[in-house]
Amino acid sequence: MESGSIDSSVSSLIMMDEDVNLHHFSSITTKLHSNGPTASSVYQLLECPVCTNSMYPPIHQCHNGHTLCSTCKTRVHNRCPTCRQELGDIRCLALEKIAESLELPCRYSSLGCPDVFPYYSKLKHESICNFRPYNCPYAGSDCSVVGDIPYLVTHLRDDHRVDMHSGCTFNHRYVKSNPMEVENATWMLTVFHCFGQYFCLHFEAFQLGTAPVYMAFLRFMGDEREARTYGYSLEVGGNGRKLTYEGSPRSIRDSHKKVRDSHDGLVVYRNMALFFSGTDRKELKLRVTGRIWKEQQNPEAGVCIPNLCS
Numbered sequence: 001m002e003s004g005s006i007d008s009s010v011s012s013l014i015m016m017d018e019d020v021n022l023h024h025f026s027s028i029t030t031k032l033h034s035n036g037p038t039a040s041s042v043y044q045l046l047e048c049p050v051c052t053n054s055m056y057p058p059i060h061q062c063h064n065g066h067t068l069c070s071t072c073k074t075r076v077h078n079r080c081p082t083c084r085q086e087l088g089d090i091r092c093l094a095l096e097k098i099a100e101s102l103e104l105p106c107r108y109s110s111l112g113c114p115d116v117f118p119y120y121s122k123l124k125h126e127s128i129c130n131f132r133p134y135n136c137p138y139a140g141s142d143c144s145v146v147g148d149i150p151y152l153v154t155h156l157r158d159d160h161r162v163d164m165h166s167g168c169t170f171n172h173r174y175v176k177s178n179p180m181e182v183e184n185a186t187w188m189l190t191v192f193h194c195f196g197q198y199f200c201l202h203f204e205a206f207q208l209g210t211a212p213v214y215m216a217f218l219r220f221m222g223d224e225r226e227a228r229t230y231g232y233s234l235e236v237g238g239n240g241r242k243l244t245y246e247g248s249p250r251s252i253r254d255s256h257k258k259v260r261d262s263h264d265g266l267v268v269y270r271n272m273a274l275f276f277s278g279t280d281r282k283e284l285k286l287r288v289t290g291r292i293w294k295e296q297q298n299p300e301a302g303v304c305i306p307n308l309c310s
């Protein structure tokens with residue numbers, strides 16, 4: 001059932017991809033026509049005869065002049081795949097110059113990026129492009145799924161069975177029967193849907209130095225800029241005491257581990273947590289309440305805390 005729904009999203013993504021690439025391709029064609037060679041002949045020259053991907057520097061060639069891309073070169077055991085002669089280590093500088101001079105659409109053009117760059121600036125841009133897909137925010141495994149926010153929300157719900165909630169306030173109870181065991185792998189994720197956006201509430205247990213701690217924090221499913229337009233508070237307490245934390249959710253661009261390691265959230269030491277639990281320290285019962293709100297201020301005017309706004 002889930003695989004069916006994922007398949008359909010993937011195929012619609014691919015269709016979109018082709019559309020946008022066609023659009024960019026025609027704009028490049030126009031540009032190249034004015035310089036002389038046609039786009040198709042240049043692109044054919046730059047197509048690796050082995051893997052058919054576009055070749056970028058370093059581009060290699062054999063003694064007979066057959067070209068191939070650097071990825072393929074590492075795979076062919078020093079034999080030219082075209083003429084089977086020994087490959088050696090010859091670069092094809094002329095073709096490299098052509099490849100460098102071409103303006104190429106950002107690889108995330110299908111996701112909405114309108115920018116076009118020469119090869120090297122393109123690589124640089126793509127690592128920070130605002131349209132690049134997000135990694136799956138699930139913390140419990142090395143999940144390699146990437147996509148846009150609606151796709152990841154569906155993925156979290158269907159594939160990771162994450163709890164989904166609507167509303168901007170929450171009241172969660174975390175119970176653990178054997179709180180003396182703190183493994184670094186104890187975590188929970190809940191997704192909240194409010195203000196038309198999605199937020200990930202993380203709760204986890206880990207060792208902070210030698211002290212076992214629990215930590216709750218919020219991440220925003222979107223980019224850093226938009227994340228700063230929201231605020232949230234978390235509160236945990238019991239036995240007439242309470243701890244609160246107030247901040248801005250971090251973007252899921254920041255990995256779960258990065259946020260955790262920066263302690264940007266509500267950190268509760270185990271002794272305190274057990275005190276809040278109000279029991280004979282046999283069971284952890286933490287009630288975490290919280291609220292998400294939209295900041296009124298202009299995000300550009302927001303205070304940038306070093307380390308949090310990288």
Ligand SMILES: [Zn+2]
Nearest residue numbers: 048051069072
């Ligand atoms: Zn290749």
Ligand SMILES: [Zn+2]
Nearest residue numbers: 062066080083
């Ligand atoms: Zn050859």
Ligand SMILES: [Zn+2]
Nearest residue numbers: 106108113129
């Ligand atoms: Zn881009």
Ligand SMILES: [Zn+2]
Nearest residue numbers: 136138143145
């Ligand atoms: Zn995932």
